[in-house]
Amino acid sequence: MANEHSMRRVTAIRNGTVIDHIPSGQALRVLEMLGISGKSSVPVSLVMNVPSKKMGAKDIIKVEDRELTQTELDRLALVAPDAHVAIIRAYSVAEKLTINLGTEVFNVVRCTFSNCITTNLREPLPHRLKVISRDPLHIRCHYCGRPQDLDELIKNVL
């Protein structure tokens, strides 16, 4: 019932992407991570802190006329690793995409430490962050070992 109730808050979309089961209060971070701002022309619906049987409370985002790419899913893994992503075509779920936060994050974001070797953007090896724990999320740079703050990491999306 809670889910039906929450879904009534925004209308169904014809084409685009629905990101459901975002941890409560994280929707704005998700938008930032995906580079979706008020400047983009596509309609975006967002609900926050709606009741969820599974999570207690959750956020939902619907982005019209845009299908998330694998690169964007990799970014999403950092802020909402358990979110459900559905690609919508002609009002129906055409694809369900899986988010996978593995033990390492390759070339998604760069280390936030100003003296890390990877701050030289001409260095060709991939940016690598190690996932030390998922909950709470604890990430370190593979090269310099510095712990990463998620709010700063969002500014370093590649």
Add this chain to the structure above:
Amino acid sequence: MAGLITMDDLTNEQIINILDDATRLLPVAKGELFLPLLQGRILGNLFFEPSTRTRMSFETAMKRLGGEVVNLGDIKNSSVVKGETLFDTIQMVDGYTDIIAMRHPRQGAAQYAQDSARVPIMNGGDGAGHHPTQTMLDLFTIRQAHGTLEGLKVVLAGDLRYGRTVHSLSHALTRFGCELIFVSPELLKMPPEIVSDLREHGATVVETEDLLGTINDADVVYMTRIQKERFADEDEYTRCAGAYRLHADNLGDVKSEMIIMHPLPRVDEIHASVDSTRHACYFNQAFNGVVARMALICYLLGVKVPINIKSEGGAL
């Protein structure tokens, strides 16, 4: 081939085996025997930052064992100033040498180099990150003085924020069950992520600003220099400089077997009056850099150090 980037690259058993090898290699390090275990091998010395002891002791270690050394030289005259990436520099030196010793101002540079290379990289310091080869010689020195690494009380004093030697050493000492006392001004405290790592690994850590209140119970007092070159703000450096000065007069009630160590160079942290006390260990520690690095290079290149050195080695 794996190198030594942080102390996590070695198990306690491997550390002890390398220290045992180093003990046997002492007559070779002192020049009393010639044992060309590394004949035909070439070490690449890549120091992107100034170094005296680390660079020279790597070079001496290689030459005492019959190996050769090529140096990057002054970086002002190298391709680095032309904008060459670390990746490209490593590709080149990787082809010239069998093993590389490297120091770089950027943190993570040693791991980056290892990921770019086929030969083992020995991290001789990466920014404020790690300095594991210094840790190997520190462990050798502590074991030489106390006969063990287990359960000692170790005071680490001075610049614990930027001092990479104390970062690597405290990780290693934790694994041998040592009690750690960190003494520093507030501005130069051990980074919180390192303290929490150490505690997660079961370390007993005490943090204080009072040096003299800690030394009487200590087995080891490890002093470090306040590193002017790591401060972006001159005023901050001035506030911290000269925070700790150890004088022979301060040593009246310390344990008789307590040793004072310092990675050197010192500025004014240890007064010259300490040099002639039984506790002064820093010059011996600097010498141990040769023997510890000899054993480490052999280990990383898979060269076995003979059990009976005297029967294998020749007179000079």
